[in-house]
Amino acid sequence: MEPREIEELLPFYALDALTDEERELVETYLREHPEARQQLDEMGKAVSALPYGAAPVEPAARTKEALMARVAVDPRSRALKQEQAPRPREMRWINIFQAFGLGAATVAILWAVVLNIQLSQMKNQVALLNEALVAQSNALQEINARLAQTPVAETVTISLKGTDIQPQAQGQLIADPNKNSAVLVIDGLDQLEPGKTYQVWLIDGGEPISAGLLSLDSNGQAVLIVTSELTIGEFNALGISVEPEGGSQQPTGDIVVLSDL
Amino acid sequence: MSRSKNANGVSVRIKDESSLLSSKDKTGPEQLSDEILVARITRGDSSALEALYDRHASTVLGVLLKVIGDRALAEDVLQETFWRVWKSASTYESERGPFTGWLFRIARNLAIDAHRRTNVRPQILVTENDVDALADRAPDPDTDVPEQAQVDFRNQQVRAALASLPRVQRQVIELAYFYGMTRQEISKATGEALGTIHTRARLGLQKLREELDREEFEG
Numbered sequence: 001m002e003p004r005e006i007e008e009l010l011p012f013y014a015l016d017a018l019t020d021e022e023r024e025l026v027e028t029y030l031r032e033h034p035e036a037r038q039q040l041d042e043m044g045k046a047v048s049a050l051p052y053g054a055a056p057v058e059p060a061a062r063t064k065e066a067l068m069a070r071v072a073v074d075p076r077s078r079a080l081k082q083e084q085a086p087r088p089r090e091m092r093w094i095n096i097f098q099a100f101g102l103g104a105a106t107v108a109i110l111w112a113v114v115l116n117i118q119l120s121q122m123k124n125q126v127a128l129l130n131e132a133l134v135a136q137s138n139a140l141q142e143i144n145a146r147l148a149q150t151p152v153a154e155t156v157t158i159s160l161k162g163t164d165i166q167p168q169a170q171g172q173l174i175a176d177p178n179k180n181s182a183v184l185v186i187d188g189l190d191q192l193e194p195g196k197t198y199q200v201w202l203i204d205g206g207e208p209i210s211a212g213l214l215s216l217d218s219n220g221q222a223v224l225i226v227t228s229e230l231t232i233g234e235f236n237a238l239g240i241s242v243e244p245e246g247g248s249q250q251p252t253g254d255i256v257v258l259s260d261l
Numbered sequence: 262m263s264r265s266k267n268a269n270g271v272s273v274r275i276k277d278e279s280s281l282l283s284s285k286d287k288t289g290p291e292q293l294s295d296e297i298l299v300a301r302i303t304r305g306d307s308s309a310l311e312a313l314y315d316r317h318a319s320t321v322l323g324v325l326l327k328v329i330g331d332r333a334l335a336e337d338v339l340q341e342t343f344w345r346v347w348k349s350a351s352t353y354e355s356e357r358g359p360f361t362g363w364l365f366r367i368a369r370n371l372a373i374d375a376h377r378r379t380n381v382r383p384q385i386l387v388t389e390n391d392v393d394a395l396a397d398r399a400p401d402p403d404t405d406v407p408e409q410a411q412v413d414f415r416n417q418q419v420r421a422a423l424a425s426l427p428r429v430q431r432q433v434i435e436l437a438y439f440y441g442m443t444r445q446e447i448s449k450a451t452g453e454a455l456g457t458i459h460t461r462a463r464l465g466l467q468k469l470r471e472e473l474d475r476e477e478f479e480g
Contacts (some may be wrong), residue, residue, distance in 0.1 A: 016446070046473060
């Protein structure tokens with residue numbers, strides 16, 4: 001391709017609308033002609049503004065709730081909490097020894113001092129933890145006392161289990177039977193081959209009604225806000241089946257989860 | 262520093278911003294830059310993701326709705342977009358551009374995929390009105406558009422700049438960017454020669470840049 005022809009591709013490169021082959025041609029050209037990069041940067045600035053050309057739309061609250069519920073059960077969220085715990089201090093003492101190059105006798109004396117300090121710190125930490133434990137215990141007692149005075153909540157949690165096809169699958173449906181929506185949390189589902197998806201069904205004795213498609217994360221977990229025109233309490237069962245991508249009108253594939261509501 | 266390919270095949274890297282990531286930092290997430298929030302996400306800070314969501318979700322949903330045209334599906338793709346941000350934050354490279362560019366690329370690619378799954382793309386010559394309708398598709402009438410007073414100044418600037426472009430130039434830009442149509446597909450759909458499409462895209466981006474500069478747009 002002539003250089004002039006490749007330069008004609010630059011606007012579409014900036015717009016990210018080239019075929020893979022064309023994109024490679026442009027990238028090779030840019031490596032060999034760095035002066036074209038400036039031209040591309042100018043176009044890129046215009047392209048970066050394009051998303052603001054669409055009218056902003058306030059998302060439904062449930063979208064954020066579902067996202068944050070998904071994040072909350074992600075192992076990375078939990079990892080941060082563990083990371084924030086106090087770190088061991090042994091390395092700092094080792095550095096002190098190296099820095100001052102003390103003799104063996106001095107090291108022994110210092111070590112004894114260090115051990116005493118650490119012991120003292122540990123005692124303080126244990127005391128603090130005990131205080132926190134007592135505070136939490138008191139808070140728990142207060143919550144229990146309030147719960148005892150509060151009318152029984154309408155929300156129920158229903159356990160969901162995998163069928164013989166995926167017996168390891170399990171989950172929960174958290175729902176108020178008098179409401180039209182519920183939260184489905186499912187775990188342990190197998191990853192599907194491309195072109196397949198999991199579809200959730202609510203069953204009231206007649207034909208199953210689709211309640212949405214599941215997007216599994218890499219751990220086989222998924223969270224879905226289930227909504228229906230009928231209240232959740234009007235349904236007898238919930239099922240999850242394997243369907244072609246985009247879902248089906250009625251279940252056509254393997255039923256991997258089926259539980260009475 | 263780490264380097265890898267993200268879900269969109271873009272090789273990205275993020276600087277070590279450990280000094281800004283200290284858990285002892287009392288600055289609220291809503292006061293931090295996008296780039297610092299992304300760096301915090303790499304450490305599993307979900308409040309940073311929440312702050313980014315609050316800041317950008319309405320713009321992202323506007324883009325998704327324009328491409329997909331279905332509110333429920335657009336909301337699903339919005340959730341997936343920010344889930345990808347959560348999962349792939351470590352692959353974002355601040356040196357290669359602002360976070361919003363990366364975010365919008367994820368959203369746009371997911372939206373185009375969703376659009377292709379649910380729509381038959383123009384394969385044969387269609388009327389000019391059809392193409393206009395695709396490029397100009399208005400949001401769902403049920404869309405909860407924010408109050409005018411809350412509409413971001415940047416959106417007004419860009420919409421004004423886009424409106425100033427000749428219709429045929431804006432059409433090419435929008436079909437390429439929002440719908441991922443290649444220049445050949447646009448040529449086929451509009452019935453215009455490939456050379457004409459090239460010229461419209463180049464002149465359109467050039468004029469858009471000039472208009473944004475004139476309005477002192479800061480993305």
